Amino acid sequence: MNSPSDTTPQAPLADVTGLLDGVPRQRGPVRVTPGAAADGPAPAPASGAVPRTAPAPDASRSPSHPLRRTAGIPFTLAYAAVLAVTSLVARYADPALVYALHQASSTDVAHLLRAPVPVLLASGLWVAGGILSPYALLFMVVLGTLERRIGALRTAGVFLAGHVLATLATEIPVGLAVLAGHLPDSSLHRLDYGISFGVAACAGALAGLLGPWLRWPLLALFAGAAVTGLLTLVDPMTSWGHLISVAIGIAWWPALRRRGEAATALAAAS
Numbered sequence: 001m002n003s004p005s006d007t008t009p010q011a012p013l014a015d016v017t018g019l020l021d022g023v024p025r026q027r028g029p030v031r032v033t034p035g036a037a038a039d040g041p042a043p044a045p046a047s048g049a050v051p052r053t054a055p056a057p058d059a060s061r062s063p064s065h066p067l068r069r070t071a072g073i074p075f076t077l078a079y080a081a082v083l084a085v086t087s088l089v090a091r092y093a094d095p096a097l098v099y100a101l102h103q104a105s106s107t108d109v110a111h112l113l114r115a116p117v118p119v120l121l122a123s124g125l126w127v128a129g130g131i132l133s134p135y136a137l138l139f140m141v142v143l144g145t146l147e148r149r150i151g152a153l154r155t156a157g158v159f160l161a162g163h164v165l166a167t168l169a170t171e172i173p174v175g176l177a178v179l180a181g182h183l184p185d186s187s188l189h190r191l192d193y194g195i196s197f198g199v200a201a202c203a204g205a206l207a208g209l210l211g212p213w214l215r216w217p218l219l220a221l222f223a224g225a226a227v228t229g230l231l232t233l234v235d236p237m238t239s240w241g242h243l244i245s246v247a248i249g250i251a252w253w254p255a256l257r258r259r260g261e262a263a264t265a266l267a268a269a270s
Helices: 013-017 066-071 074-092 095-104 109-114 116-123 134-150 152-179 185-189 196-207 212-232 236-251 253-269
Strands: none
Touching: 074 095, 074 134, 074 152, 109 116, 109 152, 109 185, 116 152, 134 152, 134 196, 134 253, 152 185, 152 196, 152 236, 196 212, 196 236, 212 236
């Protein structure tokens, strides 16, 4: 005898197998519900199959993500790490040792005549006031912004040009003045070290890439501080070095602007 359930029309096989876990889709013809369109929607995936979904976007690849922002300034970050180490040495090491290190790193005339390359490199390892000083903050802001605009190698080139050329432009006249008898021999051993010339040159170069509302205040900040130093005669040689460094940075404007125009044209063409 048939039970009442046997008289009920059976559900199509394609509809049932989709409801049972672990039942594989059967081979062979599949019955379709009467009235369904032949070109209807695609059949549901087999039971147990996980539907594919588009991978979630990686937030770290966004240009505004902090990792992307810091990854774009490797030269600035690496240099800041070196300055942090030397600042700790200057703060916590024995004062006699720190003074000896500063003397050995001084870009005075005597050291430049004996070992110009090592002393120029060593001079750039120190920052006056330590890594938490206002000048260290300017270093991070100026070099980091410039590096994001022109890249690490060009930023290093601008910094090195300001550091080396401004040092030579201020120390060579001292040596000539000593030879002429206008300055004492002690001027050949003046203490001179730090990153200020390189930072001033980077500030001068960066000003050329900014709009007028940021360009002139930035130039006024660095050039104005140098002019004030010259007027007060606190350290005229260093003040002249800062002015020369800013001028060296400004001299980079044509090359950096040509590069920016070429990059813009390449982007438009692509």
